[in-house]
Amino acid sequence: MIEDDHPVSLLEVRGLAKSFGSARALKGVDLDVVAGEVHCVLGQNGAGKSTLIKTLSGAHQPDAGEIRWNGQPVEIDGPVAALELGIATMYQELDVVDGLSIAENIYLGHELARGGVLSRREAAKRTRELMQRLGHPDLSPSREVGTLSPANKQIVSMARALSHDIKLMIMDEPSAVLDSEEVNNLFRVVEDLTRQGIAVIYISHRLEEIERIGTRITVLKDGASVGSNLPVESTPTRELIPLMTGSDVEHAFPALAPVSADAPVVLKVEDLSLAGVFTGVNLEIHAGEIVGLAGLVGSGRSEIVETIYGHRKATTGTVKVHGRPLKPGSVAAAVNADMGLSPEERKSQGLLLEEPIYRNATLSTFTRFANAGLLDEAAEKRAAEEQMKALELRPAEPLRITRTLSGGNQQKIMLARWLIHGTQVLILDEPTRGVDVGARVEIYGLIRDLAAAGTAILVVSSEIEEVLGLAHRALVIADGQVLAERPTDEIDEHGVLDLVMKGSAA
Amino acid sequence: MSEQTTTPDASAAPATQHEPTASDAPNPVRRFLASPAGRSVGLFIAVLLLVLIGAVTAGENFMNIDNMLVILRYASVIGVVSIGMTFVITSGGIDLSVGSVLGLASVVATLGAIQTAAEGFWPLMVFVAVAVGVLAGLTNGLIIAYGKVVAFIATVAMLASARGLAELISQRQSQIVDNDGFQDFFRYDPLGVSWVVWIFAIISLAGWFVLNRTTFGRRTVAIGGNETAARLAGVNVKRHTVYLYMLAGGCAGIAATMLLSRAPAGTSTHGQLYELDAIAAVVVGGTLLVGGRGTIGGTVLGVLLFSTLTNVFTQNNLSSSVQLVAKGVIIVAAVMLQQRFANRTPAGGARLKQTDAAKAQAQTPA
Structure with missing residues (x-):
């Protein structure tokens, strides 16, 4: 050569x-x-x-x-x-x-x-x-x-x-x-x-x-x-x-367990809008189901999930978890309703880079470990270590500073955070951005396992292939509108792109 | 970077990937210097050095118990203000109003009506001073968290308004402290050490405990480290921000009481420029001005550094102007030294088990 x-x-x-x-x-x-x-x-x-x-x-x-x-x-x-x-x-x-x-x-x-x-x-x-x-x-x-x-x-x-x-x-x-x-x-x-x-x-x-x-x-x-x-x-x-x-990339996505017919609706979003960004979003996710949002950069994908999560305040519409509506614009309400978000920008929105791993893993739960406001760091470290082992985050050292980890391991910390919290609805925005291919496959497996355990999962990715490979159903988004909702075995990457092109032309 | 991820490929790679190198070797000194306690070592040495200089230049006049107590007493009022400031700065904020709030609290607590009301129950004066501080802090916090005004501006506004309010209320008069219970209480020095020093010690210990051992402290560090991440993890950032400024205000109120116990009167001029002394002590102590890392021990040392400096200069009959110049030099030198320590160990204190980690990784079976 x-x-x-x-x-x-x-x-x-x-x-x-x-x-x-x-x-x-x-x-x-x-x-x-x-x-x-x-x-x-x-x-x-x-x-x-x-x-x-x-x-x-x-x-x-x-x-x-x-x-x-x-x-x-x-x-x-x-x-x-x-x-x-x-x-x-x-x-x-x-x-x-x-x-x-x-x-x-x-x-x-x-x-x-x-x-x-x-x-x-x-x-x-x-x-x-x-x-x-x-x-x-x-x-x-x-x-x-x-x-x-x-x-x-x-x-x-x-x-x-x-x-x-x-x-x-x-x-x-x-x-x-x-x-x-x-x-x-x-x-x-x-x-x-x-x-x-x-x-x-x-x-x-x-x-x-x-x-x-x-x-x-x-x-x-x-x-x-x-x-x-x-x-x-x-x-x-x-x-x-x-x-x-x-x-071979083909084999990256693990087998998808079917959603049982009587699985309850966990997350229900009705007519959600954010002025100037997106309008009229409706979606339902059952327990054990993975739903993906497919769309290009700037289509409003991330804004939709951030609004569902309360990070942005919806102009209209409601978000319900197990039938109970959440207070709009309140992340605390969403977290209390057992919803978790792994944000798009892991470093700037997700992690305390200078802090040890365990403090990031327990960022949403450290109050729960505490007794009357008194931290129980030993219990936090144990919980973090347990999750790190389960997620194969090696070396399983909860004291290591988060900045020194690779993208894949940082993403696993985000998953660990919500696993410790025990969410019923997990929103993953770009779960594999900056993650190398080996860790990527592991993360796909973890997402599938979570769904199989009954978590309702909403995945956003700019890689359409990833959405289609990972989810049961996909919502195609363009210009802040849901263009179509399809089971992922009935649509391919070209189909999604076709819809996006037609949608923005109309 | 990818090598730290144990991808299937990486774990299949030969273990020779982790040959021990000189840079992996543990250096206990370096490791200690990178730990939170180690970061304060330089500062501790600086304080000792100053004491040494004092002992050499002023001899007996400097090295005696009474003078040491003078140094501590001098540090106490600003010290309590600095503890509150440490929390605010650790969260990534700033409170420039603490000096003015201290002045306002001293004026309100010494109003004729309050002193009369406190005739039978002197702690009322303390409650009033602290309440004034907490209320001012509440106002700051609400304006910053919910009014979305930058902390610098919101507290500069309070700096001006609280001072003005203090002048209006006191009509620029000194309000003599004339409450026997209050004065008797503070005249007594438990174990020969002034109450103000005890209060500083208690507040420091409590501050250390709250910052390092409670959920309140964890939230404070989390917000300073990454506000968005904290909010998205479910931390109520706005509410906590309000609490933080209330804490800083409350500390200013306590400091006002301490000042009143030693000064004859409450006036609107109390506490001028205390905010700058407090910020200097906090930053010299090693708390990051951008937030995310705070150290109460460092703050205490920072305050002691400046009060020792003042004392050494006074003992040597040097003018306060020379003192100010030296103070400026020390602030810059201390911060530069700390940055050098910090840069030398980029991964921070977390690499404690670096070699163990490398070993464990190398032993991971394929």
């Missing part, structure tokens, strides 16, 4: 390794990038893609291995050094400053100035040129970035990279926040860049995108490159998936 015939690669990476404490994030990555290509880096979450990017952009220093730039060995000891070489990075989390204008964002850190006085006109002129080049002449340089859509913020981020004289642009899952039209525009921009001789490292796990724009592919698994510099044309998808996962 390495004996490819390009004379000098722009970037050569050999045997790159990086550890964080005892965790080896990278353990031998090989990669070649030539000018003007789109080099796709594929891998499951946790495969080491982010660490690789951060090492190439100077945010991390490798422990071992070599990086060559135009044939010369280099050390990239910081983001500035990377920019000086000509490597710019567009991170997944948009790194723009909302309060500044487009031009100010683009020249942030390397302001155009004469004798300390900003050359605003020059900056505006060059910004207009960059926007032109990126296919967005409509965006004015003086527009405040906070008012832009995520897609346009991404354009600003890209323009910032281009404002430096760069030879290599690293894009970390740029399509994650974009709709299909915006993805098309992104691809046009990428093609323009490559025509100008700029190389692009494109990180994604959407295989169809890679087929569209990729030149070559490098696959990472568990921190090592398991396939380097594979040409896209001669590498069929069915060969890539086993490389990424080490297994």
Whole structure:
């Protein structure tokens, strides 16, 4: 694979390794990038893609291995050094400053100035040129970035990279926040860049995108490159998936136990609306049933579950658990009615990252363990440890700080929290985001087991396949409306997408 | 990162993945410094160092029991205010009004009518002072939690209003404390130690207990660590926020009583800039200004650090201006030192069993 015939690669990476404490994030990555290509880096979450990017952009220093730039060995000891070489990075989390204008964002850190006085006109002129080049002449340089859509913020981020004289642009899952039209525009921009001789490292796990724009592919698994510099044309998808996962994705979903005919309705949502976001949501979940919400980013999925849970206050409608209506807009009421939510943003909405595992596991129950306001930490630790063992969260150390765990283990803590609480209704918003494929399968199994034990489960995921594979029934959501409700064995991913397209056209 | 997850693949991987390395080796000193108690060690050393400086420069005048009691007495009033402040800051909030509230409480408690009413039952003055503090805190809390005003602004507003109210009520006059029961009680020093020092000690112990051993404390830390996560787990964040500001106000009320026991009168100027002294003590003590981590022990040491400093300077006849400069330097130095300790052990105190963990992981059968 390495004996490819390009004379000098722009970037050569050999045997790159990086550890964080005892965790080896990278353990031998090989990669070649030539000018003007789109080099796709594929891998499951946790495969080491982010660490690789951060090492190439100077945010991390490798422990071992070599990086060559135009044939010369280099050390990239910081983001500035990377920019000086000509490597710019567009991170997944948009790194723009909302309060500044487009031009100010683009020249942030390397302001155009004469004798300390900003050359605003020059900056505006060059910004207009960059926007032109990126296919967005409509965006004015003086527009405040906070008012832009995520897609346009991404354009600003890209323009910032281009404002430096760069030879290599690293894009970390740029399509994650974009709709299909915006993805098309992104691809046009990428093609323009490559025509100008700029190389692009494109990180994604959407295989169809890679087929569209990729030149070559490098696959990472568990921190090592398991396939380097594979040409896209001669590498069929069915060969890539086993490389990424080490297994066949088809078998990821465990068998679904049928819901018994006399299972009672546990959660009943009637005519729920949130002004300006979604309207008229009706749904019922029986004991032991898994219901999924399928829809694209921005369809209102997360808002619906957050409103059911009382995190947002419904404009109209009621939520009933076992026939008893919940007070609208009160999370405490929902939790008291034995409802639990594992939120979309695990880190920012779910966990106390600096606290030990057990305190996160008992965050909804520590008052129950306590006697007259006095904490019983020993009992909390025992309960947490018990759940950690049941969930195979290893090592089962309740005192470990939550931040040091992988995404999959953090997700298991969220499950442990509600298992200790003993919920009758469990809402899982993106239960496998940032979770690697092995842990993902375990989490699917746990969700199924919970349902089999009689919990009513509502699952939201941006991966339609996941909703369909996991749930008994799926509600298809678009533009804040429920378009259809189908048993999952009567609809496939294409069917859902068809409905979504038709629904938003109507 | 994925290596910590025991995926089927990872557990099937050879155990050599966890070769012991130098960085895995336990270092007891480092481990201790990363623990909650260890974080206060630097501060403790600083206080000892100051005592040493005092002993060297002022000799007998400094190193005697009476002077030590002076230092403690001086620390007590601001200390009690700082305990309340520790809770608010741990929850991610701030209370800038405590100094003004203290002044207001001192004025209301020494009103002629109250003192007359307290003729037969002097603790009434204490109740009134604490009630004024709690009410001011309730107002702060309601405005912050339900009015959704940022804590900084809401309490700056209270800082201004409470001071103004105190001036209106007292008509800018000193209100002499003239209650025999009250004065007699505080004139007596149990075991030779002033009541204010006892009160500071009791409030500190109670504060430590509440923060570390009760659901109230757990909620406080949880809200400071991640407010959204706490709310989504069912913690009533708004109600708890109100309680926290009531607690801070109540502490200011107690401090007002302590001040009255030593000062001749209640005036509207009591407690000026106490909020800044309290915040300095709390932050120097190691409580994170952004919330999520709080230490009562650190706060107590922070308060003692400043009162010892004042005493050492006074004993050496140095001006209070020099003192202020030194105070500023100490605040910056202490916070920078703490950050260095914190950065050296990024994983914090939780890596206590790091090597055991690695062993256990390596032994996990495939």
